[in-house]
Amino acid sequence: MILLWPAPDTAPTAPTSDQIKASAQARLDASLQEGRTTRQVIEDSDMEPSDELCQAVWDRKPAAERHDLRYAMWMHGCADSPQ
Numbered sequence: 001m002i003l004l005w006p007a008p009d010t011a012p013t014a015p016t017s018d019q020i021k022a023s024a025q026a027r028l029d030a031s032l033q034e035g036r037t038t039r040q041v042i043e044d045s046d047m048e049p050s051d052e053l054c055q056a057v058w059d060r061k062p063a064a065e066r067h068d069l070r071y072a073m074w075m076h077g078c079a080d081s082p083q
Helices: 017-044 051-060 063-068 071-079
Strands: none
Touching: 017 051, 017 071, 051 071
């Protein structure tokens, strides 16, 4: 027995410009928040966040985790003074 499913009437639609922008912004926001969280962990360890220390933490992150984050925003959250 062979079952045939009817073909869909329309092809999948591409994401809209607003969806793409929202996705990109969410990734930037997540990167900044992750950097701020790392900064807090550093401060809770009685150390002073610096570019060098944040870079060392970044370098130790697994490649898959770094892939999901935006480096510049993460470093901004980690090394820069909170606003």
